Amino acid sequence: MFVDEALVKVRAGDGGRGCVAFRREKFVPRGGPSGGDGGNGGDVVLQSTSRLNTLTHFRYQPEQMAENGRHGEGSNRTGRSGRELVLEVPAGTLVYDAESGELLRDFDGPGQRFLAALGGRGGRGNTRFKSSTNRAPRFAEDGLPGQEATLRLRLKLLADVGLVGFPNVGKSTLISVVSAARPKVADYPFTTLHPNLGVVDLGDFETFVMADIPGLIEGAHEGHGLGDRFLRHIERTKLLVHMVDLSDADGRDCVEDFEIVERELRSFSSALASKPRIVAGSKLDAMQDSGRLESLRTHCGTRGLEVKAISSVTRSGIRDLLECVRRRLHEMRNSAQAPLEEGN
Ligand SMILES: Nc1nc2c(ncn2[C@@H]2O[C@H](COP(=O)(O)OP(=O)(O)OP(=O)(O)O)[C@@H](O)[C@H]2O)c(=O)[nH]1
Ligand SMILES: [Mg+2]
Numbered sequence: 001m002f003v004d005e006a007l008v009k010v011r012a013g014d015g016g017r018g019c020v021a022f023r024r025e026k027f028v029p030r031g032g033p034s035g036g037d038g039g040n041g042g043d044v045v046l047q048s049t050s051r052l053n054t055l056t057h058f059r060y061q062p063e064q065m066a067e068n069g070r071h072g073e074g075s076n077r078t079g080r081s082g083r084e085l086v087l088e089v090p091a092g093t094l095v096y097d098a099e100s101g102e103l104l105r106d107f108d109g110p111g112q113r114f115l116a117a118l119g120g121r122g123g124r125g126n127t128r129f130k131s132s133t134n135r136a137p138r139f140a141e142d143g144l145p146g147q148e149a150t151l152r153l154r155l156k157l158l159a160d161v162g163l164v165g166f167p168n169v170g171k172s173t174l175i176s177v178v179s180a181a182r183p184k185v186a187d188y189p190f191t192t193l194h195p196n197l198g199v200v201d202l203g204d205f206e207t208f209v210m211a212d213i214p215g216l217i218e219g220a221h222e223g224h225g226l227g228d229r230f231l232r233h234i235e236r237t238k239l240l241v242h243m244v245d246l247s248d249a250d251g252r253d254c255v256e257d258f259e260i261v262e263r264e265l266r267s268f269s270s271a272l273a274s275k276p277r278i279v280a281g282s283k284l285d286a287m288q289d290s291g292r293l294e295s296l297r298t299h300c301g302t303r304g305l306e307v308k309a310i311s312s313v314t315r316s317g318i319r320d321l322l323e324c325v326r327r328r329l330h331e332m333r334n335s336a337q338a339p340l341e342e343g344n
Helices: 056-060 171-178 229-234 254-268 291-302 318-343
Strands: 005-011 044-049 063-065 085-090 093-097 103-106 113-117 148-155 161-165 196-203 206-212 239-245 277-282 307-309
Touching: 005 056, 005 085, 005 113, 044 093, 063 085, 085 093, 085 148, 113 148, 161 171, 161 229, 161 254, 171 196, 171 206, 171 318, 196 318, 206 318, 229 254, 239 254, 239 318, 254 291, 277 291, 277 318, 291 307, 307 318
Parallel strands: 005 063, 044 085, 161 206, 161 239, 239 277, 277 307
Antiparallel strands: 005 148, 044 113, 093 103, 093 148, 196 206
16 A cells, blocks of 8 residues: 555653652661662654655554653662654655644655654652752652654655656556566556656666656546646656657557646646656557657657657667666756866
């Protein structure tokens, strides 16, 4: 199951109570206070990881509590501190305060930590209150309560390249051919019901992450088909691959399909519409009328877009497409670094 929104209540542990105790030993009269401090309550920490791609696990455990600190004991023994509770979230998770809606943290990479609720401090034992005027204090502090918070988690996947297009054009097939991901592929629209990520290995230790999202149809922004809510998962990509079916099987017009999807991208957000993109004409092996590719090329050419014709079945054009993606990602990386280098 793919869950990309979750509400979670977190509660840090309470601090343990400080202890009131006095040293009592046979040959030590009036041994003085010996109550230890309470232990601190455990914190609740969110930590991002690249091993997870969904928030499903929070569905089943919407309340998460860290351990309380133990109470202090006699002989100046400090209570044990509560263990920190670490909750893993997929990289790409945004953390909001559920009440105010304020964005608290954006996990834009793996291995990051965020203190979601601070454990309560343990109370001081009576030993701490010993002074020249009160040499036998009969009081100790209570521990402080742990912080509580209700958090709204929202996942926006992190991928370098997003695959968009009409349903059934072969998006999932492509990702299964170029990566180890094995999403469901079938000859009907809306086979893919949630985003899939695939790591594409270009060799020489170079990889990029590609996201396959459910197909878009006309009116997706109004909720048609599966709607456009999955588009937010490609908002953070650097590059889009817009896939258009070149085969004649569906009897659809590829220029029209291209425009419909472009319109949906625009109505979702201008940021998405202005992302650099490559057009991939798919199912080249099943294309009967080469006029389809030509008209797509002409149409896209006027917008300054490259069209790569591919077939995931025969693998023709795939290498070329990946090379093009690699080049574009490199160009972007270099231009992003350029201002820095100038500054030095
Ligand atoms: N002949 C041919 N068929 C292909 C090619 N790529 C995909 N297909 C077929 O097209 C159909 C749809 O493929 P999918 O990969 O499921 O398409 P999709 O774009 O992910 O579809 P949705 O998930 O529904 O949006 C399947 O029957 C595939 O076998 C190709 O290169 N050539
Ligand atoms: Mg699919």
